[in-house]
Amino acid sequence: MTSQSKQAEMLSGAAMIIRALADEGVEYVYGYPGGAVLHIYDALFQQTQVKHVLVRHEQAATHMADAYARATGKAGVVLVTSGPGATNAVTGIATAYMDSIPMVVLTGQVMSHLIGGDAFQETDMLGISRPIVKHNMSVRRPEDIPYLIKKAFYIAQSGRPGPVVLDIPKDMTLPSVKFPYHYPDEVKLRSYQPKLKGHSGQIKKAVTALLAAKKPILYAGGGVIMGGGSAELTELAQYLNLPVTNTLMGLGAYPGDDPQFIGMLGMHGSYEANHTMHNADVILAVGARFDDRVTNSTKKFCPDATIIHIDVDPASISKTVNAHIPIVGLVQPVLEEMLSIVKQKKKKLDASALEQWWQQINAWRAVHGGRYDTQTPLLKPQYVIEQVSKITKGNAFVCSDVGQHQMFAAQYYKFNKPNRWINSGGLGTMGFGLPAAMGVKLNFPDDDVICVTGEGSIQMNIQELSTCKQYGLGVKIINLNNGYLGMVKQWQDMNYESRYASSYMDSLPDFIKLAEAYGHVGIRVTTPEELQPALERAFALKDQLVFLDIHIDPKEHVYPMQIPGGAMNDMFLSKTERT
Amino acid sequence: MRHIISVLLENESGALARLVGLFAQRGYNIDSLTVAPTEDATLSRLTLVTHGNDQVIEQITKQLHKLIEVVKLTDLSESAHIERELMLVKVKAIGEQRDEVKRCADIFRGQIVDVSASTYTVQLVGTSDKLDAFIQALTGSQILEVVRSGVSGIARGDKTLAM
Numbered sequence: 001m002t003s004q005s006k007q008a009e010m011l012s013g014a015a016m017i018i019r020a021l022a023d024e025g026v027e028y029v030y031g032y033p034g035g036a037v038l039h040i041y042d043a044l045f046q047q048t049q050v051k052h053v054l055v056r057h058e059q060a061a062t063h064m065a066d067a068y069a070r071a072t073g074k075a076g077v078v079l080v081t082s083g084p085g086a087t088n089a090v091t092g093i094a095t096a097y098m099d100s101i102p103m104v105v106l107t108g109q110v111m112s113h114l115i116g117g118d119a120f121q122e123t124d125m126l127g128i129s130r131p132i133v134k135h136n137m138s139v140r141r142p143e144d145i146p147y148l149i150k151k152a153f154y155i156a157q158s159g160r161p162g163p164v165v166l167d168i169p170k171d172m173t174l175p176s177v178k179f180p181y182h183y184p185d186e187v188k189l190r191s192y193q194p195k196l197k198g199h200s201g202q203i204k205k206a207v208t209a210l211l212a213a214k215k216p217i218l219y220a221g222g223g224v225i226m227g228g229g230s231a232e233l234t235e236l237a238q239y240l241n242l243p244v245t246n247t248l249m250g251l252g253a254y255p256g257d258d259p260q261f262i263g264m265l266g267m268h269g270s271y272e273a274n275h276t277m278h279n280a281d282v283i284l285a286v287g288a289r290f291d292d293r294v295t296n297s298t299k300k301f302c303p304d305a306t307i308i309h310i311d312v313d314p315a316s317i318s319k320t321v322n323a324h325i326p327i328v329g330l331v332q333p334v335l336e337e338m339l340s341i342v343k344q345k346k347k348k349l350d351a352s353a354l355e356q357w358w359q360q361i362n363a364w365r366a367v368h369g370g371r372y373d374t375q376t377p378l379l380k381p382q383y384v385i386e387q388v389s390k391i392t393k394g395n396a397f398v399c400s401d402v403g404q405h406q407m408f409a410a411q412y413y414k415f416n417k418p419n420r421w422i423n424s425g426g427l428g429t430m431g432f433g434l435p436a437a438m439g440v441k442l443n444f445p446d447d448d449v450i451c452v453t454g455e456g457s458i459q460m461n462i463q464e465l466s467t468c469k470q471y472g473l474g475v476k477i478i479n480l481n482n483g484y485l486g487m488v489k490q491w492q493d494m495n496y497e498s499r500y501a502s503s504y505m506d507s508l509p510d511f512i513k514l515a516e517a518y519g520h521v522g523i524r525v526t527t528p529e530e531l532q533p534a535l536e537r538a539f540a541l542k543d544q545l546v547f548l549d550i551h552i553d554p555k556e557h558v559y560p561m562q563i564p565g566g567a568m569n570d571m572f573l574s575k576t577e578r579t
Numbered sequence: 580m581r582h583i584i585s586v587l588l589e590n591e592s593g594a595l596a597r598l599v600g601l602f603a604q605r606g607y608n609i610d611s612l613t614v615a616p617t618e619d620a621t622l623s624r625l626t627l628v629t630h631g632n633d634q635v636i637e638q639i640t641k642q643l644h645k646l647i648e649v650v651k652l653t654d655l656s657e658s659a660h661i662e663r664e665l666m667l668v669k670v671k672a673i674g675e676q677r678d679e680v681k682r683c684a685d686i687f688r689g690q691i692v693d694v695s696a697s698t699y700t701v702q703l704v705g706t707s708d709k710l711d712a713f714i715q716a717l718t719g720s721q722i723l724e725v726v727r728s729g730v731s732g733i734a735r736g737d738k739t740l741a742m
Contacts, residue, residue: 126593127596130593130596130597130600131600131604134647135647136593137593138593155647189647190650190742191589191647191648191649191650192647313645314641314644315638315641315642315644315645318634318637319638
């Protein structure tokens with residue numbers, strides 16, 4: 001034992017967990033108590049530094065922590081009990097994993113000597129979570145707790161971020177057994193050394209290819225947001241006058257109202273973004289992973305393009321689409337280095353070629369331009385999002401659920417800042433929106449925080465309206481209510497001759513009464529005229545949760561929509577038009 | 580194409596499950612797998628035989644690298660290497676077959692490591708191909724049981740996979 005540890009404070013395993021979280025700078029832990037974690041909850045109770053947020057279902061705790069991470073870049077922390085507590089957290093862990101979100105999930109476990117014996121509330125959480133975590137570990141000796149918590153944060157937040165599960169048997173937290181506490185400053189692992197800076201030779205090659213481009217495009221994904229590279233990306237794009245498209249996860253990486261922004265790309269991407277991609281000669285892909293919801297058929301994907309791909313995860317490079325110039329490294333330093341080389345060279349792209357390219361892009365822009373039917377007395381979801389975008393000036397945190405409303409929000413909200421568009425892109429988790437908005441509102445009490453949802457998604461975690469009341473979370477819920485599971489219905493319209501198998505929900509609750517029952521304000525909007533005053537009233541009620549139940553056109557579809565099996569630019573443009 | 584991937588893995592509980600799970604989860608093949616601690620008890624050495632096209636093999640090695648407990652790995656089949664597999668075969672050995680099995684084992688430089696009144700147990704070490712050939716050669720005899728260890732491999736020359 002070193003002299004340092006002799007002087008160290010003596011703490012129980014449970015107290016060490018909480019102290020380590022405090023030393024890590026954690027302000028909030030989201031969770032739900034139960035038998036296996038009672039010692040930890042008792043330790044939480046006896047201090048004030050780390051605050052606990054009691055949700056109504058463990059899934060909501062994971063989404064709250066996840067949304068905090070998406071908004072700040074720092075790992076969110078979840079604390080749940082063993083068995084059902086842990087399994088209820090699984091959907092949230094998978095959601096974070098698919099979108100590379102840093103999260104530390106502390107799961108209780110039955111006593112060590114009971115493990116493997118089918119004890120009460122025992123599940124093999126390491127086994128269950130293995131395919132959906134960046135890493136998982138269990139505590140074998142209480143004295144290892146500070147090291148394991150440091151390690152969990154280090155792994156969750158470094159390289160390509162992701163969730164880490166730490167499974168804690170109850171006997172590791174006994175209040176009566178104490179150990180010297182010392183929180184390590186850093187953890188070094190011989191088997192895990194994520195690459196930070198990109199290879200300089202590759203970066204030079206990339207700059208040369210980019211400067212030689214006649215039809216360039218910058219394709220930026222969620223990695224730019226989580227990697228903190230938005231400023232560098234924006235500067236590079238503006239310095240070289242490049243058209244920029246964002247993935248669903250990348251929205252906000254480049255200002256949504258800037259003329260160089262050509263919209264989201266992919267399945268519900270803009271006409272101009274998908275055409276610009278398809279016809280590009282150089283694609284600079286940054287922190288994006290050529291997901292199937294972006295590329296459409298990989299065989300027909302961007303036939304003329306030289307692809308430069310910057311990503312911190314080598315496994316993301318050339319996974320679905322071959323990259324000609326791969327650069328493995330953190331997005332921010334790589335973009336910074338590219339920018340400095342470009343500036344040193346004092347060279348830009350061929351001006352006349354770029355001018356022609358922009359003319360072509362602007363011509364594509366005029367083809368669809370995000371149009372929708374405005375000659376109808378029905379309230380259009382697109383119009384609702386446009387109005388929300390205007391009233392919040394593109395600066396609100398928009399937390400979305402999953403479905404048509406998510407796509408409308410992605411298409412029609414003009415995101416001007418990174419880390420403000422919070423949605424489950426990879427896993428597509430219905431029920432994500434409300435808890436996500438709660439996690440953001442708790443940490444950003446002065447900002448406008450919106451939950452864009454539908455009557456299907458909101459009911460997947462509606463119980464959290466109670467948590468909102470307890471913690472005074474003044475989230476504004478924009479419930480785009482069309483009475484149908486809209487995206488399912490859209491696919492049934494397009495592929496199943498409008499046979500609405502289980503996509504119509506009968507017996508919906510009166511959401512106004514429901515909001516009021518939970519102690520909130522509910523406003524119903526059924527006509528376009530009612531929208532503006534309702535929104536103004538909702539945003540004026542600063543600290544109140546307002547549930548806006550907005551009855552929209554039940555027949556609306558999301559367009560453009562890529563035609564399955566086609567190239568990037570093969571799209572349906574409306575119910576009657578296609579490319 | 581067949582590849583032999585050698586991995587140095589932290590000798591921790593759950594590490595092997597994570598590695599094997601990766602193959603199941605992502606639909607990669609495992610043709611054989613051998614694993615045991617090295618002279619450094621904190622490390623396990625693992626030899627994995629798989630097959631797939633270049634893109635699949637590239638993804639396998641990248642995804643393996645991503646596992647936190649994987650310290651180092653190499654695709655042995657990319658350069659000169661030695662591969663060996665151990666096989667134990669229990670064969671019916673009565674009458675004329677007793678001499679025949681013995682002769683066959685000698686030809687393949689196998690050893691008879693156990694004998695009963697009606698059986699021989701032959702031990703054979705070699706490449707997987709050689710082991711296959713031996714089984715083919717035994718077609719006249721009744722094979723009662725075959726146990727194969729899976730391939731272990733190491734690079735030729737100065738090249739090492741070590742800390």
